[in-house]
Amino acid sequence: MSNNEIVSVLKNRGLKVTPQRIAVLDALYSTNEHPSAEKLTDIIHRNNPNIARGTIYKILDFFIESGLVKRVHSAGDRMRYDAHTERHHHLYSLDNDRIEDYHDEELNAILEEYFKKRSIPYFRIEDIQLHIKGKFIE
Amino acid sequence: MSNNEIVSVLKNRGLKVTPQRIAVLDALYSTNEHPSAEKLTDIIHRNNPNIARGTIYKILDFFIESGLVKRVHSAGDRMRYDAHTERHHHLYSLDNDRIEDYHDEELNAILEEYFKKRSIPYFRIEDIQLHIKGKFIE
DNA sequence: TTTGGTGCAAACTCTTTGCAGGGTC
DNA sequence: GACCCTGCAAAGAGTTTGCACCAAA
Numbered sequence: 001m002s003n004n005e006i007v008s009v010l011k012n013r014g015l016k017v018t019p020q021r022i023a024v025l026d027a028l029y030s031t032n033e034h035p036s037a038e039k040l041t042d043i044i045h046r047n048n049p050n051i052a053r054g055t056i057y058k059i060l061d062f063f064i065e066s067g068l069v070k071r072v073h074s075a076g077d078r079m080r081y082d083a084h085t086e087r088h089h090h091l092y093s094l095d096n097d098r099i100e101d102y103h104d105e106e107l108n109a110i111l112e113e114y115f116k117k118r119s120i121p122y123f124r125i126e127d128i129q130l131h132i133k134g135k136f137i138e
Numbered sequence: 139m140s141n142n143e144i145v146s147v148l149k150n151r152g153l154k155v156t157p158q159r160i161a162v163l164d165a166l167y168s169t170n171e172h173p174s175a176e177k178l179t180d181i182i183h184r185n186n187p188n189i190a191r192g193t194i195y196k197i198l199d200f201f202i203e204s205g206l207v208k209r210v211h212s213a214g215d216r217m218r219y220d221a222h223t224e225r226h227h228h229l230y231s232l233d234n235d236r237i238e239d240y241h242d243e244e245l246n247a248i249l250e251e252y253f254k255k256r257s258i259p260y261f262r263i264e265d266i267q268l269h270i271k272g273k274f275i276e
Numbered sequence: 277t278t279t280g281g282t283g284c285a286a287a288c289t290c291t292t293t294g295c296a297g298g299g300t301c
Numbered sequence: 302g303a304c305c306c307t308g309c310a311a312a313g314a315g316t317t318t319g320c321a322c323c324a325a326a
Binding site: 217 | 299
Binding site: 091134 | 230232263271
């Protein structure tokens, strides 16, 4: 995703454009490994060594409130982030902290169909995500 | 679950029985709110004020290795634990940190059926869990 | 010019670790 | 009695906060 496209993402939502925000979004869009804040900081610092750790945390929180970024549910050692907001699921390695996307339109359709008839009386569903745990085969 | 039953759970797996381990298991079995370590410590201290925080962490790690307890995937602020190991899914509140069980045999059957035909070539599935995010209706 | 974003460093929270003493089998 | 589990306190990792300075609109 080009710099101009990233700027558009921010502008279209009426968010202020700063080099730091561009750098954070760029780093998130350019990886699919659902980085922790630390990992993300490493990626950002390759091109922008002067962006502060605290700023990155603040920007991530801000993007989460803006709906641009989501936290990935994980075992909890540290937070993981994802800027790919289209509907998808995740594969979780039982050997390490690897998390990969799993896209499956047919599965989405089945789930949607199922929860249309089987609603949960005390709960309004907004999003459904599969956590598929297992081992990556090399 | 009675004290004797908890002792049996440990003995059947050949694990050493201590008052601290009993207290941790008892607290986990007696709640369905998927407590954090801090919350769990509160529960334990109601009856056993002298069990140390560090001990509880060590016992939780030990139980996870033994397969008696699982970590619940969450947004990552802190770790959450669950000793109910039968197959089930979770409802996640978007308003707060509430996590509730969701049992659904029909859904399990559908998922099992689906992934029998649709296998993922580079991944061996060991467990599938739905994360259903939304709002609890009071 | 005004508003609010950034950098820095300190504070905070949650979790892990090391070691001496004590309990379980 | 041997082993390893526990309590305590300190260290560590990850995240948040406060404030002065600076930049975007």
